[in-house]
Amino acid sequence: MLPNKSTQPDSFWPQYKPGEVQALLNKDEQFHLWIENIADIITVFKADGTIFYQSASITRILGWAVEERVGQNIFTNPITHPDDVQAQQAFLIDAINNPNKIVTSTFRLQRKDGSSCYIEAIGRNLLHHPLVQGIVTTYRDITERMELEKRKEEFIRVASHELRIPITNLKGHTQVLKMMLEDHDAMEEPIEYLSIMDKQIDRLTRLINDLLDVTKISASMMDYKDTLFEVDAFIHNIVTLLQHISPRHTLRITGQSYATLCADKDRLAQVMINLIMNAIKYSPDAQYIDIEVASENGCVLIHVRDYGKGIPLPYQQKIFDRFYRVPDMDTESSSGLGIGLYVAREIIARHHGELWVESQPGEGSTFSISLPINTR
Template identity: 30%
Template sequence: MKQDPNSLTDSEKRYRALVIATSDVMYTMSADWQVMYQLHGGDFLSDTGEPMVDWMDKYIHPKDRERVQSAIAHAIRTKTMFQLEHQVVLPDGSLGWTYSRAVPILDEHGEITQWFGAANDVTNRKRTEDALRIAKEAAEQQKRLYETITSNTPDLIYVFDLDYRFTYANDALLTMWGKTWDNAIGKNLLENGYEPWHAEMHEREIDKVVATRQPIRGEVSFPHATLGRRVYDYIFSPVVNELDKVVAIAGTTRDITDIRLAERTLTESEARFRTMAEGTNIYISMGDETGNAIYFNQAWSRLTGRSMSELIGFDWVEMLHPDDRENYLAVYNEAFKARVPFHTGFRVLAAEGDYRWLLTDGSVRRYNDGSFAGFIGAAVDITELKQDEQRKNDFISMVSHELKTPLTSALAYVQVSKKRTEEAGDAVSAGMLDRTEKQLTKMARMINGFLNVSRLESGKIQIDCRRFDLAGLMKETEDETLASVSTHRLLFASVSQIWVNADREKIGQVIQNLISNAVKYSQPNSTIRVSADVVDGKVQISVSDEGIGISQQDLPRLFERFYRVKDAETRHIAGFGIGLYLCSEIVKQHGGRIRVESTVGEGSTFYFTLPVV
């Protein structure tokens, strides 16, 4: 129950007046602290003239409410003064600090009737204390940081006074001397084991730094206590006071023995490389991490009639045959982006004015940290091989052309004979003629393949592009394949209408060739899946099998002419390695791209793309 102020004794009135005069805040609380009767906050807290029960939510910061409640409970339980320093919410919503005290008013039975309290604003003091604490923690952290750096770095860190005496040396330097702090600090260079010439040199340098107020840098060799003679790089810097006067010299020394040895090794390695590169007929070149050419050996100079400086300064790609330039740049740029080796061929203009065929391999160079440093190119002259190959192609073309006419006639005779034997009821002869027809058909396809290769390389193969619905071609291919292939499960995905501008017959040949390969290189009764979808604005046709798969080393060369995978599982499979080459060239001439994904033992998926109309 609240005590009537008029019933206060004179001493209580004087006490209250003293509290009001010496405190920023005065308040009264119920015996259980549930109700605040009044609070005079002055300029610190907002006043309240009416009893309130939510005083803690209004005045006490949430972080300190538990502490305040605990202190109140203790004061009530012991009937002693409540006193606590805690945070409060100021009238503007900001946070402040107060030191609060409250005494219990007891009745004649010794029971608490109410509490009379006073509080002072200690915000500025707390903020000052916090700022000092933070500054002290920062200073201690900075000190620990510096001590950690100087103690754990392999560099030698030290300070001289102006009489050449060491006033500081880190652990690395003490270890190098084989000394302790106590028997090294305060000693000069000679006393710490420096040879006379070495000590005199540093004393002259210290004098120069003091006189010029500029750092000085040098390199010196001297013995380490356990590692023997080492090479060191050092810097002396002036230390100035607030009057801008040099009061000490700070020094940092780094062991660069390994760097100097590496530089010497690198120089020797470069010399060996240049000796080998200049003494060979292989065309050696080098590019940097930006793609610029930085080196050509003498073989290149002999071939092109240009010096190395001319080759570097000249855009050497302009010397490539116009028909090869685009392909080379595409191969190189793809390898450059992926940071992987590349393999390609091209013709380059020789000093005599003719073009020479080169086969080149680009190997990735890397810096010591493993980062990409460019390519080293090694090329060999394959002009004679190319000429032999052309002669071989011409011969194959001629023979294929000469064989085609009699083979076509023979096939016609067999077909007529088969029909007559079937009509005559001679099943045995009809079966033999049927097998003969299949073999002649296979031979005809093979000869046509060779002729197509010859026409392709001579530029005589024609691509007759017309607009057609790919869904129709896929349906025809499905019907033909299901009628001729009974050894495998063929699943053709449903294809919606997709219009393309392409050579319908040749695109059909590509799809049939990929399906034929899937049949050849997968086990009977396994599944072959064929689909066509629009992906990123292009139609993508895929043929997937569950066959033997292709190794990663064979994948890059799979679409080369006459290239065949050579392993135990493919040795018995017939072929000349021209099917995928023809597929690749037909797709390229349509502006598309062909690729393969494969895992050995799990199967392969061939993809090729065509532009969508």
């Protein structure tokens, strides 16, 4: 803030014309009022985590007086929820180590009355800027948004559970009816219709299971059961199964890993099925889907390549976000909820691996998995 005109001699302002000083003071006061009344909390940290500026909005949002927080260090005296201290400190450390990078995080801060609220934090390291010399962060209260998200996920969880019972019954009756018609040498047409129904029920079941997995991931309740299995046989079994389901494409396997993994076989099968089925879905006119297996630097590498339309570069990271679907995909089979790749990446991350995509529009896409070889 500029020094008060009334406390400074006229010689302090020699470069300004009459009236300009007051205009500058008015502008400074106006800017000060903007900052102090902004909806978000603005905090500026020193490099060691000490707060040297705190906007007045902290009182309105969290109940703390500015004087209670200025001079405090979040590494030694945070007002963070005990379960989220590590997340907030990691947020600041990321900003400290990466000048000019925009860093983001979500965690809970504690109000003075002992309650807590969810905060969306955005920070930027401007320690090198001579007029700032600090890490500027904004904290936005997103408690209402998070509560709405929780209610939505609970609804999805309950609805998915309720849907599984009638879907299971419907599948059972469909299969029984199909067998009865086959035993009585019925016309092929009704049997074909029942086969189509059975496949659509399987598709609906996968969608329901994916929705349940999304809610489990959000609640950190995803269940895993690790067992030892041979990777190459595992891949071959999945490809053989899917080849029968999708005879229009030829699924080609190349390479071997000669590796044994201790991992959740069913969850990894879920990932592989998702990747191969996506390759089939998004390359309807292609003849081949290639699956390559190898081992390198202590990791199993699996590549699933299609020869479809490819994914434009701006969307290649977004496709792993929850509920995200690439716009303007005009393939006839592009329906879906946009959660399969989100769930797949979470499963691979749990196994300390990586899942990524390389793609060129018009040349197809290659989804790759890297899993550390671990036998226990």
